[in-house]
Amino acid sequence: MPESDGSGKPIHAAFSVNLNLERAYMLRNSAGWIAEYQKKDAYWLHDGNSKRPHALLISGKHSNGFFNSRPVIADEPLLREAASDLVDLFIIKGGDIEHVDRVVGPQTGATKLAEFLSDEIGKRRKRPCHWASPAKQGEGELKAMVFNDPKHMVMPGERVLLCEDVLTTGGSVELTARAVKEKGGIILHIVLILVNRSGLVTAYDNLIVALIDRNMPTWEQAECPLCAAGSEAIRPKGIPEWARLNATY
Numbered sequence: 001m002p003e004s005d006g007s008g009k010p011i012h013a014a015f016s017v018n019l020n021l022e023r024a025y026m027l028r029n030s031a032g033w034i035a036e037y038q039k040k041d042a043y044w045l046h047d048g049n050s051k052r053p054h055a056l057l058i059s060g061k062h063s064n065g066f067f068n069s070r071p072v073i074a075d076e077p078l079l080r081e082a083a084s085d086l087v088d089l090f091i092i093k094g095g096d097i098e099h100v101d102r103v104v105g106p107q108t109g110a111t112k113l114a115e116f117l118s119d120e121i122g123k124r125r126k127r128p129c130h131w132a133s134p135a136k137q138g139e140g141e142l143k144a145m146v147f148n149d150p151k152h153m154v155m156p157g158e159r160v161l162l163c164e165d166v167l168t169t170g171g172s173v174e175l176t177a178r179a180v181k182e183k184g185g186i187i188l189h190i191v192l193i194l195v196n197r198s199g200l201v202t203a204y205d206n207l208i209v210a211l212i213d214r215n216m217p218t219w220e221q222a223e224c225p226l227c228a229a230g231s232e233a234i235r236p237k238g239i240p241e242w243a244r245l246n247a248t249y
């Protein structure tokens, strides 16, 4: 008997297997990860109520959402669980962990994530996986990612899996991919992300696979629809400001 979703139509076999994979191995679904990050005051999304203030980012732009990866990265057991779920998603999306020679994520937000993803891949296939974490250098046109740790260097011909803690514009992923190619590495076309706030589906031709996928657009003050609706923009990081963002209105 083919499996059914209750509509009377049989589910395509491969799709059904993927659903089972997700159920069997992932520790949390997207809602579960949002709840976990909310507990750490690391994740916030505006509910559309204009009495509620909205986020003024470090860049000076305004946004309906906020993700602070620092408390998430500092909790190493939780970050290992995130790495485990991202490896599951990589497999669900058709990735093969046998083909990953090295995981690369930019400093400093994705350094531990790259290391933990490589540990998780190595553990599952019982064969080590390498990692590396380039640093951003220069400004403007000269901005680039540079590998500066001789113990963690991309080697020519290596197949590289990219990762990032939070994807806002995709700019860091592009710089990281370029740095990997300059070293002769081959980019695997999936990039693993904790939180994709960009609204993008791909970054530098790589399929974005994220634990949390929520579009959190950013605006200049003059174009901010939340300001236009009468909501106040505030820095989200102070304790009273955080309380105001999360209060009942």
Ligand SMILES: [Zn+2]
Pocket: 054, 062, 063, 221, 224, 225, 226, 227, 228, 232, 233
């Ligand atoms: Zn605004």
